[in-house]
Amino acid sequence: MAFDIDMIKGVYSQMAERVDQARELVGRPLTLSEKILYSHLWDGKSNKAFTRGKDYVDFAPDRIACQDATAQMALLQFMQAGKPKVAVPTTVHCDHLIQAKSGAVADLKVANATSEEVFNFLESVSNKYGIGFWKPGAGIIHQVVLENYAFPGGMMIGTDSHTVNAGGLGMLAIGVGGADAVDVMAGMPWELKFPKLIGVKLTGNISGWTSAKDVILKVAGILTVKGGTGAIVEYFGEGALNLSCTGKGTICNMGAEIGATTSTFGYDASMERYLRATDRNDVADAANEVKAHLTADPEVYAQPEKYFDEIIEIDLNTLKPHLNGPFTPDLATPVGELGEKAKANDWPLKVDWGLIGSCTNSSYEDLTRAASIAKQAIDKKIKPKSDFGINPGSEQIRFTAERDGLLQIFEEVGATIFTNACGPCIGQWDRSDLKGDEKNTIVHSFNRNFSKRADGNPNTHAFVGSPEMVAAIAISGRLDFDPMNDTLINEDGEAVKLDMPLGIELPVNGFAVEDAGFIAPDEDGSGVSVKVSPTSERLQLLESFQPIENESLAGAKLLIKAQGKCTTDHISMAGPWLRFRGHLDNIANNTLIGAVNAFNQKTNFVKNQLTGEYMGVPDAQRAYKAAGIKTIVVGDHNYGEGSSREHAAMQPRHLGVAAVLVKSFARIHETNLKKQGMLGLTFVNESDYDLIKEDDTFNFVDIASFKAGQALTIEIKHADGTAHTIQVNHTYNDSQIGWFREGSALNVIKKENAA
């Protein structure tokens, strides 16, 4: 039986009425995305047709998921909200804090010891507030959610950008910062700008070496890392119907890499099969009864150009397998063409590691496809040239894969089976084969490949591909290997070719597991006490942020002008820093250390205007803070791309940064800045970015009259006595301006509770 089946039935019982009403209001057939959005309005029924990309709308998500690295800050905030229990079903998943080193059993033991304090904290807070807890080793949040909680037509939020994975089961699942999750946990509406809609029509059928992963690698190449910003991507067409549910999950998962709000697919037979295989006949039966509302109206897919803001068409019959990278997930290259490109760019052709896993590609089907390639290495006597690492997506997948002999195949080709966790995908990887920061290449089936992400080495060139392509490349040990056309020399000196991969969508003998790793909360958790040691280096209770006063903004200094890509990994690095995710002051010591200073092209080396000295960004910022001087951060396009981690907003806020002024923002990060009571601003004229000099001082001329829909004016004073006055845009609505005025969104909740 499924978790929270009554909640799911409740959603379905209202669906018909709400969808019909919305259709009438909008006056035309509806996309699936619109059906889910309109049936999850906070006020119940809609009374207005919303304008996409413009109207802020209050929604009522059905559930929330948090992972260990973001849950700490989310729950520390929720503890301040003064509520006895979470208002909607919520789960916490321990998956980010487990380092991959020697193998699952040993690594999990080490993680349980080194992060004991944090896991105990999360478990006791979960128990107290009625939150389901998935212990370390249970699996990666998004696979566990897909296996247990996602349901067609539902809406959920999660404190992780890849929450969008649940679109594979026909949900609208959206990644948010912890403060957004706190709103919903506290029983308040969740606000989102009504998204634009991108339709992706899939014609033809996937076959051979091409897989679901290649669909999204191709889409990323077309739309780039910011092409999906503010939009939901809805996939449809004959090709969509023929993809497995977990394959759809892969496609939706990596929608985070194009900045999309989320991605989804209409309910179909593959989803029904997946629900039944994961012991949720009750959900499948309930969904079947409201089937028509769990996909778009037929007119929409017949004439998509009339209903979507943008249409992309991909012919799966001709789609080639891709490898995307290095350093960005949208640099898409068809496999056969990568050799030339690598040579031209001096990317190392030798591949050191092939890593299979992460929330995007660690399903049972993924493992079978990759194993079918690994098995050929054994049968055809080819000795793999690269090292192999595997992270199964959940204990259920791992247990079943072991029973079915899949893990044994990987072990036979020398793979290390790591814990069911994020591992190398988030820099939790003790990589022992490199001595220093040597230039090298790895291939993986993950979703992100930003600089330093997997192993902390800026010279590791990481390429993203399907699990089976990763397996083939790892066996060959070469980036320019094309398994569709090239041969390999085996141990007998013969030239052999790899046959195309064969996958098994769902385990023939069903899924099995002994201990899935779930701990249900107490019915009444009021007696549970949550302890945070005042001397802990891992956890720190939060203090409310003080509002940024208008007057304090006079004479703000430039902290850093970041150049080029500045993702949340650059603003608040993961890997070794994950250990401080529950301690704001300690993690603040990594603030912006990965951002490139536009004035000297160095990282973590900025001018402290108070002394003229160059120093690390956190040190300079702490000096400004000590002097009571506010600062601003200037950035390029798509600032804050990537993760949902609100640390990227809370740390600068904690250290006294008042404003972030950029060419454009990634959605989640922009919201995170607003929630924490900061100013997130964009240049009206992008070229004004060039006006900003290293010694600049800023005055917020009209901040006293900060209003929705009205640009602000900033005076930039240069050290040589000259000055410029520029206009900056913002997207704050009235209530968001309230967060700024009160110091944070949480301060607003606290005030309302106290009243």
Ligand code: MIC
């Ligand atoms: C990621 O993939 O970058 C993460 C780590 O899962 C993040 C969340 C985090 O920073 O904790 C995400 O994608 O939101």
Ligand code: SF4
């Ligand atoms: Fe974990 Fe990587 Fe997925 Fe983020 S992208 S949730 S780090 S597996």
